[in-house]
Amino acid sequence: xxxxxxxxxxxxxxxxxxxxxxxxxxxxxxxxxxxxxxxxxxxxxxxxxxxxxxxxxxxxxxxxxxxxxxxxxxxxxxxxxxxxxxxxxxxxxxxxxxxxxxxxxxxxxxxxxxxxxxxxxxxxxxxxxxxxxxxxxxxxxxxxxxxxxxxxxxxxxxxxxxxxxxxxxxxxxxxxxxxxxxxxxxxxxxxxxxxxxxxxxxxxxxxxxxxxxxxxxxxxxxxxxxxxxxxxxxxxxxxxxxxxxxxxxxxxxxxxxxxxxxxxxxxx
Amino acid sequence: xxxxxxxxxxxxxxxxxxxxxxxxxxxxxxxxxxxxxxxxxxxxxxxxxxxxxxxxxxxxxxxxxxxxxxxxxxxxxxxxxxxxxxxxxxxxxxxxxxxxxxxxxxxxxxxxxxxxxxxxxxxxxxxxxxxxxxxxxxxxxxxxxxxxxxxxxxxxxxxxxxxxxxxxxxxxxxxxxxxxxxxxxxxxxxxxxxxxxxxxxxxxxxxxxxxxxxxxxxxxxxxxxxxxxxxxxxxxxxxxxxxxxxxxxxxxxxxxxxxx
Numbered sequence: 001x002x003x004x005x006x007x008x009x010x011x012x013x014x015x016x017x018x019x020x021x022x023x024x025x026x027x028x029x030x031x032x033x034x035x036x037x038x039x040x041x042x043x044x045x046x047x048x049x050x051x052x053x054x055x056x057x058x059x060x061x062x063x064x065x066x067x068x069x070x071x072x073x074x075x076x077x078x079x080x081x082x083x084x085x086x087x088x089x090x091x092x093x094x095x096x097x098x099x100x101x102x103x104x105x106x107x108x109x110x111x112x113x114x115x116x117x118x119x120x121x122x123x124x125x126x127x128x129x130x131x132x133x134x135x136x137x138x139x140x141x142x143x144x145x146x147x148x149x150x151x152x153x154x155x156x157x158x159x160x161x162x163x164x165x166x167x168x169x170x171x172x173x174x175x176x177x178x179x180x181x182x183x184x185x186x187x188x189x190x191x192x193x194x195x196x197x198x199x200x201x202x203x204x205x206x207x208x209x210x211x212x213x214x215x216x217x218x219x220x221x222x223x224x225x226x227x228x229x230x231x232x233x234x235x236x237x238x239x240x241x242x243x244x245x246x247x248x249x250x251x252x253x254x255x256x257x258x259x260x261x262x263x264x265x266x267x268x
Numbered sequence: 269x270x271x272x273x274x275x276x277x278x279x280x281x282x283x284x285x286x287x288x289x290x291x292x293x294x295x296x297x298x299x300x301x302x303x304x305x306x307x308x309x310x311x312x313x314x315x316x317x318x319x320x321x322x323x324x325x326x327x328x329x330x331x332x333x334x335x336x337x338x339x340x341x342x343x344x345x346x347x348x349x350x351x352x353x354x355x356x357x358x359x360x361x362x363x364x365x366x367x368x369x370x371x372x373x374x375x376x377x378x379x380x381x382x383x384x385x386x387x388x389x390x391x392x393x394x395x396x397x398x399x400x401x402x403x404x405x406x407x408x409x410x411x412x413x414x415x416x417x418x419x420x421x422x423x424x425x426x427x428x429x430x431x432x433x434x435x436x437x438x439x440x441x442x443x444x445x446x447x448x449x450x451x452x453x454x455x456x457x458x459x460x461x462x463x464x465x466x467x468x469x470x471x472x473x474x475x476x477x478x479x480x481x482x483x484x485x486x487x488x489x490x491x492x493x494x495x496x497x498x499x500x501x502x503x504x505x506x507x508x509x510x511x512x513x514x515x516x517x518x519x520x521x522x523x524x525x526x527x528x
Contacts, residue, residue, distance in 0.1 A: 025442040032446045036454050036462075043461035044315045052314055182296035186303055195307040202313050 004099045005107040012111030023119035030124055034067040038135060054199040057138050058226040062197050064137045065222045068124040071116040072157045073192065073218040075164055076185040079112060086171050095260070102253050105168065109161050141227040148234045152221035155241040160217045162248035163188070169252060172259035193219030199228065213244045271367060275375030283380055294384035301334050301385060304456065305392070319461050324400040325488050326457060331393035332412070332480050333455040336419025338385040344424045346376040348448070350431035360525050369520055370513065373431070402488060411483050411499040418502035419479040425512035426451060426474065432512075435519035447474060455480050478505030 038060050045056045054062075071077060082105060085091050094101055128137040140146045163184075170180040189195060191214035198209050198219045209215050220237055223229045229237065283290055308330060312323040341348075350373060353359045362372045393412075402408065430444035451474070459467055459481035471477040478501050486498035 028443050029445050029450070032450055033453065035466075036450065039462045039466070040318075040457055043319045043457070044311055046319060047317065048315050182293070183299070186296070186299050190303045190306065195303060196310060200314055201310050205310065 005103050008104055009107040009111045012108055013115045015115070017115050017119065023116070024123075027120055027123050030067040030070065030120070031127070034063055034124075034128075035135070037063050042134070052200060054197060054223075054226075054228055057134065058223075058228050059197060059200075060134060060136075061138045061226045062222045064124070064128045065225060066194060066218065068121040068128075069117055069153065071113050071120060072153065073160060073194065074185070075160065075167070075188040075192075076181065077113065077116075077164070078167075078181060079109060082108075082168055083171060086168070101260070102165070102256050106161060106165060109164060110157070113157065113161065138226065140225050144231060145224060145227060145234070148231060148238075149221055149225040152216075152224050152234065152238060152241065155238065155245060156217040156221050159213065159241065159245050159248060162245060162252055163213070163217070165252045166248070166255070169256050169259055172256075188214050191215060192217050193222075197223070199223075213248065216241045216244055272371055272375060276378055279375075279378040280380055283378075290381055293381040296384075297381050298384040298388045301388060301392075305330065308456070318457065321458050321461075322400075324396050325484070327392065327396040328400060328487075329458055329480055329484055330456045331389055331396055332415050332419060332484075333452060334389035335386065335393055335416045336479065337423055337452045338382050338389055339416075339420045340423035340427065342379055342382040342386065344374060344427045345379045345382075346373045347424075347427040347431040349377060351434040354434045354523075357525055359523065363520075363523075370428070370516065400488070407496060407499055408487050411487055411502070414499075414502040415479050415483050418505035421506045421509050422475060422479050423448070423451070425509045428509075428512045428516050432515050432519040435523050451476055458484060475505050475508050478502060478508075 041056065041059050041063070045052075045059075066073070085094060094104070097104070125137070128135070129139075130136070140149060167180055167184050174180055191209050191212050193209070193215055198206055198215055201209065209219075216237070220229065220241070224234045224237070305327075308326065309323075312318075312326070317323075318326060353362075353373070353376070362369055365372065393416075397404070397412070426447045430448055433444060451470075454462070454466075454470070455476050459470060459477050467477070471482075482501045483498060486496075486501075
């Protein structure tokens with residue numbers, strides 16, 4: 001039953017792995033941005049009057065993880081093909097297929113992110129593991145935290161794909177991807193802790209962030225890695241992640257069915 | 269120059285055809301610096317200062333960068349998408365026309381929706397200028413204006429350089445983002461907070477320091493930089509455009525059409 005989805009997934013992975021040169025150029029850019037962010041945080045920490053709830057070395061590790069796994073966690077990664085399907089009316093062909101469209105697109109988007117992350121994360125992670133102090137990536141405090149990190153990152157990835165499915169679904173209504181993509185990615189990025197880690201935000205902002213699903217996708221796994229979140233907290237966090245994931249997928253499927261019922265095939 | 273404005277008018281008319289989409293995009297553009305600024309504000313709330321720079325001083329720096337960058341993006345966007353002209357071979361068409369290639373590439377694209385970002389940045393600039401504890405003199409105000417102008421020239425130069433790469437590589441390189449978007453991210457904070465190699469590179473190779481950090485030290489009256497000479501440094505930044513145009517000309521001579 002899962003077979004068509006799996007083969008779409010495999011196809012997309014090998015497709016994505018073709019673009020090695022582009023990935024390499026991307027890696028260079030990620031390094032530069034990583035260094036700039038770290039230097040800014042260093043400067044802030046240098047004369048901090050009171051110690052924040054996250055140490056500088058944790059922030060540095062957090063920054064490198066963010067740069068390495070960027071493809072897994074940002075919302076602005078988009079598949080123009082899908083947008084064109086919707087706006088050009090070729091969605092009609094997709095509807096003719098005997099498999100369900102939500103699952104198909106989900107597999108496609110997931111593969112795209114994984115292949116691009118696989119190409120980019122290892123060179124970055126290896127190099128930053130050997131950088132001189134204070135730039136070096138600190139390994140997780142123990143083996144279990146490492147495993148928990150992998151689990152949370154994976155569920156976070158499933159969540160981010162479910163979230164980005166909502167963007168695609170919204171295009172059925174608005175017919176122009178620019179608006180919803182922009183709004184979603186700007187706020188989503190901020191709430192996910194991609195601009196500054198959540199513990200560095202003021203308390204009232206943290207309260208808002210913890211209500212929304214975005215922080216489970218990036219901030220949470222990274223802080224599990226740095227040891228900023230304890231193992232017991234991580235376990236309850238995983239439960240919350242799973243609940244959110246189920247809710248997001250159900251909501252996505254529901255709205256997609258509604259949208260498809262009234263879909264207008266645009267022109268010919 | 270007349271040609272340039274004509275191109276501009278044409279683009280404005282065509283973009284105004286989709287009015288709601290235009291307005292939405294403009295609003296969205298407004299929000300991008302907004303979250304960056306929120307991050308800056310939150311960090312200051314947590315830490316108080318950054319290596320002796322106060323919140324309003326850094327805000328001024330941030331605003332100058334965004335004013336310069338959004339003006340540049342509005343007008344010089346053509347260079348950002350230039351590699352597609354080379355890939356498709358459409359650059360040939362520009363070459364056979366009896367006008368300067370730089371003006372024509374500039375004319376391929378104006379993004380007026382970026383004005384939303386510009387307006388927000390200007391508001392931020394004025395807001396910071398009012399709250400900052402400085403005795404504003406005529407020269408200081410002039411310096412501030414010069415900083416914005418010089419910033420536009422430097423960013424345009426960087427865009428031209430990045431576009432020139434595609435004369436050799438055909439494909440645009442993502443690595444060029446380091447100097448365009450990376451430059452913007454970096455110059456949001458005073459250059460003095462970075463490591464020495466970053467400082468040197470962005471003062472002497474790509475003179476980002478000329479349009480914001482160095483004159484800013486004069487405006488806020490840092491020790492050792494109170495001579496009016498510092499006020500004129502932005503003018504040096506403007507000169508950066510000359511080598512960039514030179515590289516562009518070498519590139520045009522090197523250009524081989526992709527055919528298709």
